Amino acid sequence: MSKHRSAALVGNPNAGKSALFNALTGARQKIANYPGVTVERKAGRLILPSGAPIELTDLPGSYSLATTSPDEEVTRKVILGEFPGESAPEVLVVVLDASNLEQHLVFAQEVIALGRPTVIALNMVDLAERDGLVIDPAALESALGVPVVPTVAVRRRGLVELAEAIGAAEERQAEHPRPHVGMTERRLSAHAIADGAIISETARHRLHSKLDRLFLHPWLGPLILFGMLFVVFQAVFAGATPFADALQSGVDLLSSGVRSALPPSLIRDLLTEGILSGVGSVVVFLPQIVILFFFILAMEASGYMARAAFLMDRMMASVGLSGRSFIPLLSSFACAIPGIMATRSISDPKDRLTTILIAPLMTCSARLPVYTVIIAAFIPSRSVGFGIGMQGLVLLGLYVIGIIGAMVVALVLRRSVTKGAASGFIMELPKYQLPTIKDLAIGLWQRAWIFLRRAGTIIFMVTIVLWLLLNFPRAGEGENQVDASIAGKLANGLAVVVEPIGFNRDIALSLIPAMAAREVAVASLATTYAVAAEDDDQTARKLGDELKARWSLPTALAFLAWFVFAPQCMSTIAVTRRETNGWKWPVFMLLYLFALAYIFAGITYWTAVALGL
């Protein structure tokens, strides 16, 4: 029987490690963080041909054991068994991109030199062949002294052979560590080994350079990028509607089912008005998040994301950031949490901190429930010409204000709290690849699960707490339930603070639970007005009517301005704390964003009042 119980995939970024990992372990993966750091630990179960299972981990891509980023640091420590609480993987599987041997062999030699049981996965041999490269695995094997298995992860080629080799790698444990050699020697021998293993070489990555000529074209490139972003956002907003409607009617159906099954009681109200309407109004945003992440993952897997970073680098540099920040910030349009987590790929710490701090200014999908309800209620649905609707224009304006705000904040931060040397931008532009459905599906599932868990736990709990706050103590005869409740009393205090920016007490009340997540503001307003109106058939449209009757236009506009800036998302704060290893930066983030929100809501309110709106 195999003695091995663990193996790890190591290799350069863009070697196709994740695709190989997905192909070897399937969809059942455990994703967590390495303790104490903010690097993702991906582990799964690989069944060897002998039937024995081993734990396979996918280590972060690395160019060398001499580290330049937190990700590479984790890889080095795990490989060397220096990571606290993490035993060194027994077998190291070095993943090589077959069409970039002379580069990838540098790190491979470094790993092989450790003298540990090692197997080489010569990955993406099909792409190499497409590029006119024919490689002799046997020559590579004899030059490196460890087994070499050609694989095509996306076509499941060579997977059984690779698993076999991993199981058999135990025989090589006695291998002696090789003498230490430097980077230059390793690069020279990498060239020599690659030359020796390449049987024939004809055309040189013609397809990639053709695509690059198009996507990096001085004026076609940006045009294509913005066209693509337009399609993405169009798909997010138009494509999500039928799914969101279906989810909404599902929740409504459930709600009316509960109502007819149970006699009128507090418990029934908790179920329908509290839990179902609260969680329901959040879960309907799942389609948008899934569609947005579909595009982000596809851009990432195809290699286009790096081109977007290249195109956007100059623009980001003008506010003191680099093109690398473009990816996390773009992700933040779906949700700041994955966006902030994606900043791990930014090697410059000051750059990374700045990106984290401005990520909440990107209009995330959690703001959309707030925006759409308010816009639908207060902005007339008429055209301003050229088929452009007034409502859409206001929504676009809110996005633009967020982006401009982020740019100004980044500039200010780079000259004050995150001052430092101009950040660099050094990045490999990976080869273009057609993303596989399976890899996309696994990535999408993981993202959707994160969102649902958040909706299902935090928001669920907040909705119940809010319902309790709103319904206890019970109002006496002739007394309004909201005024009598604990939340009502809390809101009285907050109302004094927000009154100068045009907010009424109902808004103050909705801001309390919205600290958990912005979208809860909508659920909260719905609950508040449902309670106040004692109306059982509360719907989003009805909420709009309620708001129109109770709020002035300046108040509604100030409310929108508030949500452009307000850091009302506990999860973002929690992630920031984890990513910055302390409370200093999340507290800073809270304070500066609340200050901006207050100032901008105030300016909006008083400008609107002065204009007589």
Add this chain to the structure above:
Amino acid sequence: MTLDLLPIGQPARITAVDWSQLVDEEGQRLRSLGIDIGTQVAVSHRGVFAGRDPIAVSVGRMTVALRRVHARAMEVEPA
């Protein structure tokens, strides 16, 4: 001539690198991507906006994006 001035498509060899112009980590990253003295390079693309920054450099079968500030630290000899 420094790398930032190399015309697009012109193959060249890096003859000297002024590492002092680069932050330590940047130098290390460039070296780990195979960009060092003796490396054969060619500029394949330039950025879009002001200053046509950054540039894309092909190194072997790889394309690496870097800024002109980095390229300015590298002396090249057209090959």
